[in-house]
Amino acid sequence: MKWTSKTLMFAAAVWMLQGSMPGSAEAQAKPYYEGKTILVIVGSGPGAGNDIRTRLFARHAARHIPGKPQLVVQNRSGGGGLRARNYLYNIAKPDGLTIAEIIRGTGLQDAIDEPAARFKADKFNWIGNLTTATATCVGRIDRVGANLEDAIERSRKTQLREGETSGNSTGAAIGKMLQRFTGINTRLVVGYQGGAPIDLAMEKGEVDMRCGFVWSSAKTRKKHWFKRLGSEKPFASLLIQVATKRHPELSDVPTLIELAPDQESKDVAEMLTLTYRNAYPMLAPPGTPENIVKILRDAFWATVHDPQYLADAKKIGYLDDEPLKGEDVQKLIGKIVSSPEKSRKLMARIVSGK
Amino acid sequence: MIESATSGLLQVLSWPAFGFLLLGGAIGFVVGILPGLGGLTTLALMLPFAYTIQEPIAAFCFLLGMHAITGTTGDITSILFGIPGEGTSAATIMDGYPMTKKGQAGRALGAALTSSLVAGLEGAIILAISIPIMRPLVLFFGAPELFMLTILGITFLATLSSASLSKGVLAGGIGLAISAVGIEDHTGTLRYTMGTIYLWEGLSLAPVVVGLFAIPEIVDLAVRGSSIAESKVERISGVLEGVRDTFRHFWLTMRCGMIGVMVGAVPGVGGGVSQWMAYAHAVQSSKDKKRFGTGAVEGVLGPGAANNSKEGGNLIPTVAFGVPGTTGMAILLGAFLIVGLTPGPDMLTKHLDVTLAMVWILVISNILAAGVAFLFLSQLVKLTFVRGNLLIPFLVVFVFLGAFSANNHFADIVVACVFGVLGYFMVLFGWPRAPFVLGLVLGRLAERYLGISLGAYGTAWLLHPPVLVMIVILLGSVSYSVYKRMSTGSV
Numbered sequence: 001m002k003w004t005s006k007t008l009m010f011a012a013a014v015w016m017l018q019g020s021m022p023g024s025a026e027a028q029a030k031p032y033y034e035g036k037t038i039l040v041i042v043g044s045g046p047g048a049g050n051d052i053r054t055r056l057f058a059r060h061a062a063r064h065i066p067g068k069p070q071l072v073v074q075n076r077s078g079g080g081g082l083r084a085r086n087y088l089y090n091i092a093k094p095d096g097l098t099i100a101e102i103i104r105g106t107g108l109q110d111a112i113d114e115p116a117a118r119f120k121a122d123k124f125n126w127i128g129n130l131t132t133a134t135a136t137c138v139g140r141i142d143r144v145g146a147n148l149e150d151a152i153e154r155s156r157k158t159q160l161r162e163g164e165t166s167g168n169s170t171g172a173a174i175g176k177m178l179q180r181f182t183g184i185n186t187r188l189v190v191g192y193q194g195g196a197p198i199d200l201a202m203e204k205g206e207v208d209m210r211c212g213f214v215w216s217s218a219k220t221r222k223k224h225w226f227k228r229l230g231s232e233k234p235f236a237s238l239l240i241q242v243a244t245k246r247h248p249e250l251s252d253v254p255t256l257i258e259l260a261p262d263q264e265s266k267d268v269a270e271m272l273t274l275t276y277r278n279a280y281p282m283l284a285p286p287g288t289p290e291n292i293v294k295i296l297r298d299a300f301w302a303t304v305h306d307p308q309y310l311a312d313a314k315k316i317g318y319l320d321d322e323p324l325k326g327e328d329v330q331k332l333i334g335k336i337v338s339s340p341e342k343s344r345k346l347m348a349r350i351v352s353g354k
Numbered sequence: 355m356i357e358s359a360t361s362g363l364l365q366v367l368s369w370p371a372f373g374f375l376l377l378g379g380a381i382g383f384v385v386g387i388l389p390g391l392g393g394l395t396t397l398a399l400m401l402p403f404a405y406t407i408q409e410p411i412a413a414f415c416f417l418l419g420m421h422a423i424t425g426t427t428g429d430i431t432s433i434l435f436g437i438p439g440e441g442t443s444a445a446t447i448m449d450g451y452p453m454t455k456k457g458q459a460g461r462a463l464g465a466a467l468t469s470s471l472v473a474g475l476e477g478a479i480i481l482a483i484s485i486p487i488m489r490p491l492v493l494f495f496g497a498p499e500l501f502m503l504t505i506l507g508i509t510f511l512a513t514l515s516s517a518s519l520s521k522g523v524l525a526g527g528i529g530l531a532i533s534a535v536g537i538e539d540h541t542g543t544l545r546y547t548m549g550t551i552y553l554w555e556g557l558s559l560a561p562v563v564v565g566l567f568a569i570p571e572i573v574d575l576a577v578r579g580s581s582i583a584e585s586k587v588e589r590i591s592g593v594l595e596g597v598r599d600t601f602r603h604f605w606l607t608m609r610c611g612m613i614g615v616m617v618g619a620v621p622g623v624g625g626g627v628s629q630w631m632a633y634a635h636a637v638q639s640s641k642d643k644k645r646f647g648t649g650a651v652e653g654v655l656g657p658g659a660a661n662n663s664k665e666g667g668n669l670i671p672t673v674a675f676g677v678p679g680t681t682g683m684a685i686l687l688g689a690f691l692i693v694g695l696t697p698g699p700d701m702l703t704k705h706l707d708v709t710l711a712m713v714w715i716l717v718i719s720n721i722l723a724a725g726v727a728f729l730f731l732s733q734l735v736k737l738t739f740v741r742g743n744l745l746i747p748f749l750v751v752f753v754f755l756g757a758f759s760a761n762n763h764f765a766d767i768v769v770a771c772v773f774g775v776l777g778y779f780m781v782l783f784g785w786p787r788a789p790f791v792l793g794l795v796l797g798r799l800a801e802r803y804l805g806i807s808l809g810a811y812g813t814a815w816l817l818h819p820p821v822l823v824m825i826v827i828l829l830g831s832v833s834y835s836v837y838k839r840m841s842t843g844s845v
Contacts, residue, residue, distance in 0.1 A: 051398065075398070078551055078552060080554075188540075196675070196678070199676075224699065315693075
């Protein structure tokens with residue numbers, strides 16, 4: 001091999017660059033995160049469910065990151081998480097000092113070619129998912145009956161009103177699929193400012209049902225609604241669940257995928273189901289060095305199994321289904337964005353309502 | 355009930371709960387008084403302490419005490435510098451700042467703090483009284499009734515246009531049109547977002563009102579080259595005059611306090627609406643409407659009262675249904691869960707002592723806030739006699755921090771500047787700014803409730819008995835107002 005001056009200069013540059021990179025041998029001598037601060041961006045406003053979850057995580061995570069950095073939470077709401085996603089992908093430095101928790105939908109927005117999405121979902125470094133979510137459709141017992149069959153039957157006589165935040169929310173998408181798969185006669189009533197106001201509208205009798213109701217929140221906040229949670233005067237019944245397999249407590253409730261009449265329908269139902277499965281994910285910008293991603297993933301996994309974290313999470317009813325490892329979330333996102341083109345187009349039509 | 359009330363009070367006054375109340379109150383005081391330190395962000399930041407405190411009443415002493423005091427002290431900077439301490443305390447600027455310019459800052463602050471205290475207590479008492487009927491009360495107001503209430507608010511546009519009806523209504527119309535910016539709920543259509551995600555959620559109130567009101571005043575201060583107060587007509591005794599004003603206009607304070615409670619009890623309306631509706635009511639119920647905007651003390655009493663009483667109202671749907679009325683309450687809802695409580699029927703039976711302890715927290719923190727603020731008033735008032743060119747750099751920083759705290763977005767500052775220019779020209783050409791803000795805060799709500807009403811009931815909602823009653827009241831009051839203006843030729 002002939003050593004030219006150019007080769008030597010290149011080798012020197014690589015050596016110097018390596019020295020300045022996070023995660024280099026020199027940096028590993030003392031923990032990379034020692035004396036540093038990690039900015040944890042939340043893609044929602046203060047007080048939202050995932051804001052509270054993230055602040056809980058941040059409170060316990062530092063103990064599990066070598067060097068014990070400080071974690072500072074910052075809210076960057078807007079566009080259903082789009083603002084935070086675009087920021088993380090395009091502006092945040094990939095140095096492991098900026099990570100985010102952005103509610104479900106990153107993969108779905110990429111898959112349906114959302115025009116304002118300036119990111120590729122599978123290029124993010126996924127750190128983990130705080131918990132999966134089993135979404136359901138629920139209805140007032142006096143309007144929908146005891147189960148899905150009753151609801152379909154009753155809707156033939158009187159159209160059922162489904163309350164949602166907007167016509168293109170994931171909850172509305174579940175409702176539209178349910179309509180498409182089973183022929184249930186529903187119409188959307190939209191404009192509510194979140195799940196709790198829709199629940200209130202159900203109690204007022206303004207709407208008859210809603211979709212996207214997360215089962216774990218029922219267990220913390222709406223025990224008095226359901227017979228299966230011990231209510232003597234049940235107010236609501238469950239119509240379907242959105243999960244890859246039936247939740248152990250909801251073994252008599254069909255999943256959305258089970259109801260799909262053909263393969264194309266199954267594919268779109270699966271995209272939506274996986275979106276809910278990746279309910280509260282944490283992610284880092286693309287290009288974050290592999291060793292830093294590993295530190296973050298390991299710390300994430302240790303935190304979500306930390307007895308102190310679990311005790312606090314239990315207090316607020318946030319021990320829903322299961323956390324997911326970063327590697328598993330990465331695969332799951334890959335599956336959503338690589339869904340067949342026909343299904344992605346159908347999903348785009350369902351979400352946009354066109 | 356009496357047993358639970360006594361138990362609640364004793365628990366609030368016991369140690370360490372009372373210590374947490376003092377600590378939360380001190381933080382709330384500083385955050386409220388400094389524009390730019392967002393009360394909501396601070397509340398979210400402090401929420402995890404609830405895990406450590408664990409005991410429900412002590413945790414609420416800390417968080418609710420902080421939240422209530424932030425609201426009370428938010429009015430102080432509105433009056434002294436024309437910069438709202440919180441996005442929700444902008445209406446106090448309308449007459450509070452002109453009073454400061456006339457050298458009556460002490461009187462305005464005295465009036466704002468006393469009305470805030472009186473109405474805060476009123477809100478707490480209403481919260482306590484309404485416990486047995488809380489759930490039926492919230493269930494009674496459906497989307498059609500709420501739509502009619504927003505229409506009632508929109509009719510206040512005319513009231514706030516005392517100088518020129520046509521300019522006022524037009525300004526209100528522009529406010530309504532700007533409220534349409536953002537994602538349309540039904541179809542997801544992006545309206546006037548100009549290709550930026552920032553506008554998807556619509557314009558935030560804080561940068562708009564900060565720009566609209568504070569920037570023109572800073573420009574004016576720079577041009578005048580004098581201090582904010584143009585004349586030294588009072589000493590600190592003016593504060594006592596403000597206290598007396600509250601009792602001179604006691605029923606106005608109580609009515610505006612009631613407006614705060616009612617609007618606060620409607621989930622999703624937000625804190626900004628109640629102050630503007632209370633201000634509009636103060637104008638409407640006055641015989642001499644022309645004084646408003648030039649330093650009428652009633653224009654301070656109204657919004658000052660609503661600013662605090664709304665907290666009692668906000669707690670009603672939060673406690674009874676777990677539906678937070680505002681973002682502040684959404685954060686407090688997190689505290690409920692952290693300390694092991696579930697909002698809902700149990701809060702009105704099994705945990706009634708906790709609910710009533712919250713009433714006591716509101717009462718005690720309001721008294722503490724007013725007491726401490728009175729101690730500092732004389733020092734604060736002195737700031738209005740400082741030369742303008744020394745104050746302006748600090749005011750500019752506060753303005754931009756205040757705007758930026760809405761979304762932590764650079765565009766917040768751009769919005770504040772754009773509305774600053776608009777506000778400057780509105781002042782220059784005699785266009786009222788209050789109807790513009792009222793249109794902005796009510797437009798989105800009116801559209802939302804109309805959409806829900808039509809979606810849920812078709813046109814049948816127009817025949818709901820409460821709606822019919824409200825239509826009759828509205829038509830009556832609008833016809834009377836038009837007749838009166840036509841007969842005096844002030845259209």
